[in-house]
Amino acid sequence: EAGVAQSPRYKIIEKRQSVAFWCNPISGHATLYWYQQILGQGPKLLIQFQNNGVVDDSQLPKDRFSAERLKGVDSTLKIQPAKLEDSAVYLCASSLALVAGELFFGEGSRLTVL
């Protein structure tokens, strides 16, 4: 079974530029998450989708971050304009159902903002 796919793996941009990350979850997984992991910290939830609807985006900085999951499958996370403090690994995860349980994570997209 294929895992959660993310791209790009690495991205370096200047501050105020824009960047987009793509995620393809495990086939059949209805729930998709974007987490931000800053160096030395644990992953922090940015947004949670159930199919193509948003369940929780309370910690998403909506002035600069946006995410969509059209057709309830793959998803994109966009940052515009980027700030220095956005340097982090962006992790996508998926799961089968909206109950507490096991999330399957992708390898992450490492963003460096200069």
Added chain:
Amino acid sequence: DQQVKQNSPSLSVQEGRISILNCDYTNSMFDYFLWYKKYPAEGPTFLISISSIKDKNEDGRFTVFLNKSAKHLSLHIVPSQPGDSAVYFCAASIIGNEKLTFGTGTRLTIIP
């Protein structure tokens, strides 16, 4: 506000000995707890979980203990193996909501 805390950033253990990783939480609404393991340049992978109706859950070399009154859980690895060297994250959630709140992680190094 750090609701899930892992106060030991790193831990070194001799191969074959027991590794004990600790985690504390402050939100009494949490009723489901998980441990994830992360190797460099990879995403976290699920290791073991426990619900608040239990105080112990065992899976092979891995055992998680939950002390609800102390709001504390621990992961025991016996015996420790070199492949166990990784960063371990404790996570907590409320059953019915898959949102996970993670701790800051503990880097475990197993010394051959």
